[in-house]
Amino acid sequence: MAIDVRIPTILRSYTGGAKAVSGAGETLAALLSDLDGSYPGLRGRLITPEGGLHRFVNIYVNDEDVRFLGSLDAKVSDGDTVTILPAVAGGAFGLAAAAAVLGR
Amino acid sequence: MLTIQREIIEAIVAHARRDHPDEACGVVAGPIGSDTAVRHIPMENAERSTTFYRFDAGEQLRVWREMDDRDEEPVVIYHSHTATEPFPSRTDVSYAGEPDAHYLLVSTRDPQTAEIRSFRIVDGQVTEEPVRLVDESMQSMRSTEKSGDPHAVQSYMFGQSPTAVEYECQPQN
Numbered sequence: 001m002a003i004d005v006r007i008p009t010i011l012r013s014y015t016g017g018a019k020a021v022s023g024a025g026e027t028l029a030a031l032l033s034d035l036d037g038s039y040p041g042l043r044g045r046l047i048t049p050e051g052g053l054h055r056f057v058n059i060y061v062n063d064e065d066v067r068f069l070g071s072l073d074a075k076v077s078d079g080d081t082v083t084i085l086p087a088v089a090g091g092a093f094g095l096a097a098a099a100a101v102l103g104r
Numbered sequence: 105m106l107t108i109q110r111e112i113i114e115a116i117v118a119h120a121r122r123d124h125p126d127e128a129c130g131v132v133a134g135p136i137g138s139d140t141a142v143r144h145i146p147m148e149n150a151e152r153s154t155t156f157y158r159f160d161a162g163e164q165l166r167v168w169r170e171m172d173d174r175d176e177e178p179v180v181i182y183h184s185h186t187a188t189e190p191f192p193s194r195t196d197v198s199y200a201g202e203p204d205a206h207y208l209l210v211s212t213r214d215p216q217t218a219e220i221r222s223f224r225i226v227d228g229q230v231t232e233e234p235v236r237l238v239d240e241s242m243q244s245m246r247s248t249e250k251s252g253d254p255h256a257v258q259s260y261m262f263g264q265s266p267t268a269v270e271y272e273c274q275p276q277n
Contacts, residue, residue, distance in 0.1 A: 009177075010201050056199060058161045065161040085168055086201020088147075091127050092185040092193055093155035 003031055003076050006083040014042040028059065029072040031082065046084065047072070058085045106206045106222040108132070108141045108180065110237045113260070117210055117218045119146045120184035124212045127157040132180035133171050141179040141206075149183075156195070157183050180222075182208035189213075190221045192230050200225035206233070219261045235262050 002022035007015050015021050021039065025031035029047075036043035048054055052071070059066045060083045066074040076082060112132055120128040129149050132141035145167055150160040171177060181202060185193075190209035192200070200207060203226045211219040224231045 008201065010203055056201060058164065060161075060165050063165065065165075067161070083165065085164060087158065087161070087199060088129070088164060088181060088201070089151075089156070089158035089199045090183060090193065090196035091151075091153065091156035092188045093153075093195060
């Protein structure tokens with residue numbers, strides 16, 4: 001058993017085009033580190049240099065947004081499905097101003 | 105070039121008018137690889153803001169899974185700017201995460217004329233493309249006009265065509 005991880009189109013360049021890959025770990029952070037061993041660079045697109053979850057992606061464990069599950073500390077176990085989607089966001093506001101207002 | 109049914113554009117503009125002055129957002133799904141926008145899915149703007157939009161993460165997961173089950177992909181991702189031109193902002197470009205999608209922007213700054221432009225956004229590069237409208241069903245269009253939807257837009261202006269083209273859609277009374 002392993003954890004099934006669904007990869008969005010924009011990150012499939014890291015997985016050789018694969019839509020889904022498998023990994024292991026007890027937390028999301030551990031899983032992403034494990035995946036980075038097989039698919040170097042993937043983790044860097046999901047986690048900021050400061051160590052937080054990147055605001056440009058949504059990650060779900062089964063049906064739940066990990067932001068409600070402790071973010072990178074979210075528990076994962078064999079048989080879970082982790083889905084990565086690009087966050088769809090934007091707007092007329094400048095990014096720096098938006099980030100300041102939204103506290104992200 | 106984005107080729108899209110006139111009825112879908114009308115529905116997108118009606119959605120943008122309805123949510124004005126907040127930004128509206130959504131998707132038009134179509135079969136994978138077809139580059140054909142078929143199924144209009146208005147999305148919630150989780151930010152409910154006049155200057156920012158974000159798909160609700162839970163709704164997005166449901167919609168993306170549904171597309172997956174139907175062998176569809178997001179052919180068009182749209183949102184409105186409610187006080188500025190329909191051109192991708194730096195925020196739009198930094199978030200653009202679907203390299204195969206047409207990013208459609210609608211400006212509702214003018215109450216009479218909706219401005220509509222379409223872009224490809226790949227690796228931070230923005231490329232504008234023409235929009236071609238096709239009429240799937242003139243009959244259903246007439247019935248829309250007769251219903252007198254108060255949010256129906258009177259005319260459209262497309263940023264890129266051979267030149268700027270205005271499509272008059274005035275109800276014929």
